[in-house]
Every structure is written in C-alpha cells, then in structure tokens.
Amino acid sequence: MFDLRQLRYFVEVAETLSFTQAAQRLHISQPPLSQQIQALEADLGVRLLDRNRRRVALTEPGRIFLAEAKAILARAESARTVVTEAAAGFTGQLGLAYATSVSFHPALPETLLRFSHAAPGVSLHLMEMPTGAQYDAILSGQIDVGLLRSPPEGVANARQLTMEVIDEEPLILALPTGHRLAKQEKVAMADLANERFVAPPRTAAATLIDRLNLLAAKAKFRPNIRQEAQQIPSLLPLVAAGLGVALVPASLQAVHLDKVAFARIDDPEAFWLLAVAWRVDNTSPVLESFLRTVREARAKLGLG
Known part of the structure; x- marks a missing residue:
C-alpha cells in the first residue's frame, strides 16, 4: 500500500513536470525519487506519468x-493539526460553572475573553451553580472546573479536589443613601448590631451567610435578617427600598442604583474567597489550558 511520502513525491513531480525540480524541492537526489514513483505506480497497477528524456506528462x-x-x-495535515491542537488544549470541550456572585468579578470576563482568544476551538459549556453544588458536579464529572467561593471543607472525597485561590475579594456594606452610616468610608461591624439585614437564603449563598455570621459574632451580635433575595444582585433593590443593609462583594459596585451607597467594613476578615x-x-x-488562562488573568488584574 502506498504511503504519504510517495504521495508527496508524486504531487511534486506532477506539479513541476520535472523530476529534477521535484528532487530539488524535496531535498533528495533524483534516483530515489524515480524509484518511489515507480513503486507507487506498481502498487496502483497503473502508469501515472509518461516520461522520456525530454518531457514528463x-x-x-x-x-x-x-x-x-x-x-x-x-x-x-488536517488530522495532524487537530491532534496537535487537542494535545495543547486548543480544541475539545470544557464544562465551567461559576457562582452567581462571581458574575460581576472582573476575573470572570477577563478569563473568558482570554480563553476564547487562546482556544477558539474549545466548546465552552457555562452554567451558574452554588459553591457546594459545584464541588459535587466536579467530583461526578458533570463539570470540569468551577469558579467558587470557599474551600472544600466538609465535602466528601475532598482529597480528590484541587483548589487554587484567585482573589480575596473585599466584602462591603450596601446601605440606603439616607442611612446614618451612608457617608462613612469605613464602617465597624459593631455599628450594625441593631440594623436589619437583607441577605440571600443560606441554600443560595452559604459561604456569604457564614461570613456575615462570623463578622457579626466577632462584634458580639447576631444579624437580624428581615428579608431574603435568591440572587445577590437582587439585594440592592431591597437596600434601595430601605428594607435593610446588605453584605455584598465589592465587585457588585459595578451595579449602579440610585439610593444605594457602599462602605468598607473595618475588619480584616471582611473578604470573600474566589477560587x-x-x-x-x-x-x-x-483544562490545563484554561487554568493557564485563569493564572494569566489573575496576574493581569493584580489579584492574589
């Protein structure tokens, strides 16, 4: 059976109609070129070229x-390219989940933009998913990678997981513009002991609720959560309506609402992990290609 080398040799001769020029292009001597063409013709059982001393046709x-x-x-050549790109992580599929609260963090769009440019042949399947559900989905193989908000503490089979921190995003206070603390750049948690809070239910954002409870416990009070919203961005309209104050990630400042002000929390533990x-x-x-992109985006944004 003929091989690819014989086909390349034949194409060169057929296009130049010259064994001499074809041999020069292929960087071989003329006798082995003639032998390979003869072997190809013998294998096919047909004469491909008419040649004499003056011409080849x-x-x-x-x-x-x-x-x-x-x-x-x-x-x-196409097969070679596909295999090479697959080995480099430039083609294939990737299942990626991210917590809803990550939607406004600059790491998400920066990573997706870079990855789409670096690996346009990858089919990216995106979905919003809470942190706990992400760990389960990673372990089950439903997704390949997740952008989430806490370490896998308490997760069954946590040893099968790897986590890498992207950012410790500041948690800030969202409060109505007419609030007594609205004009302060920094607020102590103790000043919030008697405030009403709006927050997502624990089932939707357990890590945020845990952090709120931690900060409040350090200030010796338990937060009075009077109203819930399933999505963290949905807390801001409730704050604007004067229903309470909210602990939110700093990236949520990208959502501009009238009657909502933001202030920093005066506590070094007022942050929310992004990993x-x-x-x-x-x-x-x-996956390796995606993780490289995550690290490049983190460096570009000056995170971690």
Missing part, C-alpha cells in the same frame, strides 16, 4: 490521482 489516470493525492495529503477548583485526576489538556 501526466496520464489520464495520473491526472485523476493527482486530485486524490492532494486531498489525502490535506486530510492528513478555581477541579479534580486532581483530571489531566485534560483543555
């Missing part, structure tokens, strides 16, 4: 075979 079978040979070589997590045994080149 394609036979009719040779003309037809030239088109087929070019198609085979192009297909082989990327994946299975230890996931050796997908696409």
